[in-house]
Amino acid sequence: MRKYKTKTVAADPRGVDSGPHFMDGDHAIAEGALAAGCRFFAGYPITPSTETFERFAERAPEVGAMFIQMEDELSAIAANIGAVWGGQKVMTVTCGPGFSLMVENIGLAAMTETPMVITNVQRAGPSTGAPTLTAQQDMMQAKWGPHGDNAMIALSPDSPQECFDLTIEAFNLSEYYRVPVIILADETVGHMHEKVVIPPADQIQVVPRNNYSGPKEDFRPYKFDGKGGHPMTRAGDGYHFHITGLTHNERGYPVVTAEQNKIVVTHLMEKINGNADDIVRLEENDIDGADVVVVSYGITSRIAVKAIQDARKEGIKVGSLRMITIWPFCENRIRELAPKIKCFVVPEINYGQMVLEVERCAGGKCKVISVNHCGGAVHDPEVILDAIRKGSK
Amino acid sequence: MSTQEIRFSGFGGQGIIRCALITGKALSLYDDKFATMTQSFGPEARGSACAAQLVVSDSRILYPYITQPGVLMSLSQEAYDLYYPELPKGGALIVEEDLVKLKSDHADLKLWRVPATRFAEELGNRLFTNLVALGFLTAVTKVVTADAMKKALPGLVPDRFLKINLKAFERGYEYGVEAISKAGATA
Missing domain, CATH: 3.40.50.920 (Rossmann fold)
Known part of the structure; x- marks a missing residue:
């Protein structure tokens, strides 16, 4: 079990389907997301990740989550970024071809420090490749997909049980470090059925969204100190801020200078690489x-x-x-x-x-x-x- | 039993994958075993021969796919033709006796035949064929307990058909018990 640098709360029981199940990795990812408090999912179906998509859609009404099938992967990832700044925890799932389409806005999410979880259930490529066959060919893409320097977090499950467990960890790391976290699953794990035990809600640690609540004039959506744990806010809560893919200051407004670029990029890299000891988990x-x-x-x-x-x-x-x-x-x-x-x-x-x-x-x-x-x-x-x-x- | 590999096969629509799901759930949730299920995901899963694989073990399963099945259940001719050659000597072959014409007497295998479709029709609908076959498999292979299988059904068959599916399972199970005693008598 991972220890987090920040306070955690028990999972919202509405999203937790406690008990033993015989389920595939894709379904376990959907259950992990719901347990972690994900209440918004915009996606576009693609084999071999569609089962996550279906499970989330089926469970969304009873959990009180929103599910949207978008027209493509570009809009899916964009809708997710919007939903985060509307206060939601979000996830989308895809595989190589869809991930390639999402890459531009994953870069935007990294630059704007927007937490989200993106699952890539890898299938054999390149291009459309072999949709139903397994692969681990997108390992480098997860890190180097978006242009520019940005550090990413990616986790890789070896079983349906770990699909559930790591999806929760992915959300928690994502919230703390305010970075997109990628789950690099593979078709085999995604489609394989095994026993998955979902614990009771009070035994699931969840890092809640850190929403700012201080004086309006002091609110800064960014702090470039190479650390995690910085607060966000929701659009409409009355705190003024700006979000842009341009190099920005602590209020989020563009400052396109070499000096500011150094400040921002150093922070983006250091908050992940400088905390590798906290993030890296090996067996x-x-x-x-x-x-x-x-x-x-x-x-x-x-x-x-x-x-x-x-x-x-x-x-x-x-x-x-x-x-x-x-x-x-x-x-x-x-x-x-x-x-x-x-x-x-x-x-x-x-x-x-x-x-x-x-x-x-x-x-x-x-x-x-x-x-x-x-x-x-x-x-x-x-x-x-x-x-x-x-x-x- | 250390590790046992089972292949369920038939044609799309017979509930083959459901068979593997029910058995896998029964083993891993109620029989205290480890079970890993994988299934055909190619175009073959949509109409023609369809298969699902289950690896069963007392310890954690590493390799998730079948290397050499100990049990093959074939509910269609095409599936039988395709998969029976991979059974080793002494392996268990379970076929739908009205749908599968055997290519030999399979003297080197444990051959079990069940008129699953006919029994299902007697119960009112051929949709229950897979449960008859599962009951039969449970009895003749003893890989899984009947109790665990019955517990596994809720959630994997529609609620309104639970009773009739249980009946179908029991029909196949009883026929399997009879088949064992007959085999014992002739042996």
């Missing part, structure tokens, strides 16, 4: 004394465990590092481990994306083996096992 197993560490995430981490178990039977000292947080990248941990081990093995359902980060941080102090493939299916565990064998030599 590590048998790292001490390991010769090989398998770095993986999402569904691939489960396939990797099978390979790891087989490698241990052969006497190979192998540990695992599962990235629950993808962005910011777990730089410090990789730097720390590199001189102590022989090799990182990085399986992922893409042509080699996060392995670039692992290589960068390993800095040549150990081998790095990429176990990539082009998407459409999960790995054959045997291929990962082969890489572990090579890495241990």
Whole structure:
């Protein structure tokens, strides 16, 4: 369970469907959003994320949430930004092709420090690709999609249960750091049914919207100090402010100078990268004394465990590092481990994306083996096992 | 049982995916097992052969897909033709006996045949075919308990058809129990 730097409240029981369920990851994401207090969802359906969309639409009337099917992904993300400044917690879901269309306004949300959750249930690309087949090909897009420098948070679930849990975390991080948080799921986890236990509402920690309540003249929608926890306001509450994608001052009005740009961009980067210790969550197993560490995430981490178990039977000292947080990248941990081990093995359902980060941080102090493939299916565990064998030599 | 893999197959509209959902829910919520269900998502799920896979285990399931099924349920000829070759020796093959013409006597498999559609029609509607087949599967494979299956039904079948679905399940289950005792008698 994650500890938050700010106060949390119990979830609103209206949105919490407590109890054990047999549900798929997509549905669990919708339930996570409702439990986290999301009451607005504008989206455009696309396989393999449509089930989240459907579940939210079905549950919205009983929870008192608003659901809108927009004409496309561009308008969907724009409507969500508007709803946030109208006081709502919001989410949308999509996959690669839709995410590409949303990218411009995700950048706007990052620049205007608008909290929201965007789920990308990844399918095989590029372009329209293979809609019903799994992939992890949008890992870099989540960080580098929008132009300009901005730091993002992205989380990757490995099961329907974690789809529920991480969606709540995504909302909480998003509220505190006022940044779009991206859930990088994959088709396998999104469409797979497993047991999901939804706790009682009073056991779910929710970071509430931090609405300003002080004197009107003192209200500033922005504070550029590289920290989270700054208050917002709702349009119509009487506090004057301005929102723009242009470089702005603390009141939100454009100040297009190199000096102000430095102030704003430094803040956007530092509030995430400078708080990486708070944001990054990893699951590590048998790292001490390991010769090989398998770095993986999402569904691939489960396939990797099978390979790891087989490698241990052969006497190979192998540990695992599962990235629950993808962005910011777990730089410090990789730097720390590199001189102590022989090799990182990085399986992922893409042509080699996060392995670039692992290589960068390993800095040549150990081998790095990429176990990539082009998407459409999960790995054959045997291929990962082969890489572990090579890495241990 | 450490890990058991089940493939449910038939044609679109028979309630094949529902079968896997009910069984998965029964196992993971009421039988204290781990169950992971995946299903066909391609164009094959819309009309022709349709399949859902369930991996069942006493411990957490890592690899979510079927590697070698121990149980295959086929409610259509096409599904049977497509999937029976992947069953290993000693695997359980459950077929709809009026819809599937066998290609051999499958002496190396545990073969179970059930007239699920006919039984469902006797109960008033062939829509209950899948529940008859599930009851039969529950009895002959013992992968899941009948009690758990009955508990899993609410929410996965429409409320107004719950009773008749339970009846269909029981019809198939009883037929399965009879089939086991007959198989025992001839063995």
